[in-house]
Amino acid sequence: QVQLVESGGGLVQVGGSLRLSCAASGRALSSYLMGWFLQAPGKEREFVAAISSSSGATWYGDSVKGRFTISRDNAKNTVYLQMNSLKPEDTALYYCAAGGSVFRVTSKMSYNYWGQGTQVTVSS
Numbered sequence: 001q002v003q004l005v006e007s008g009g010g011l012v013q014v015g016g017s018l019r020l021s022c023a024a025s026g027r028a029l030s031s032y033l034m035g036w037f038l039q040a041p042g043k044e045r046e047f048v049a050a051i052s053s054s055s056g057a058t059w060y061g062d063s064v065k066g067r068f069t070i071s072r073d074n075a076k077n078t079v080y081l082q083m084n085s086l087k088p089e090d091t092a093l094y095y096c097a098a099g100g101s102v103f104r105v106t107s108k109m110s111y112n113y114w115g116q117g118t119q120v121t122v123s124s
Contacts, residue, residue: 001026002024002025002098005023005116006096006116007023010120012121013124015085016122017082017084017085020096021079021080022080022081023078028074029072029074029077029078030074031053033050034050034053034070034079035048035050036048036081036094036095036097037095037108045095047105047107048061051070055072057102081094089122090122093117093118095116096115
């Protein structure tokens with residue numbers, strides 16, 4: 001069993017930056033493909049980014065390409081999401097997920113473990 005805890009969310013102005021962290025316990029994350037998803041009120045959970053177990057491959061949703069960067073530190077059992085040039089439409093609850101399939105990285109159904117989420121609010 002893997003427990004995931006997100007942190008780093010908050011209120012930021014348009015154009016600002018935030019760095020989200022996802023700390024794991026229970027098992028080493030080193031063998032898991034990791035992902036970030038967001039969910040805005042009344043909307044479906046949406047893929048943001050994913051990273052392979054070795055950090056050799058990354059994937060991004062179209063709306064965040066060039067602005068967000070996913071990374072991981074397996075020694076610290078932590079995954080990060082650096083978010084730059086934030087827009088009001090980035091406002092959502094951001095979830096960390098573990099255990100995704102490399103064949104379905106953008107599908108939330110592919111992931112086995114989820115955190116509780118951290119709120120990101122971008123004000124204009």
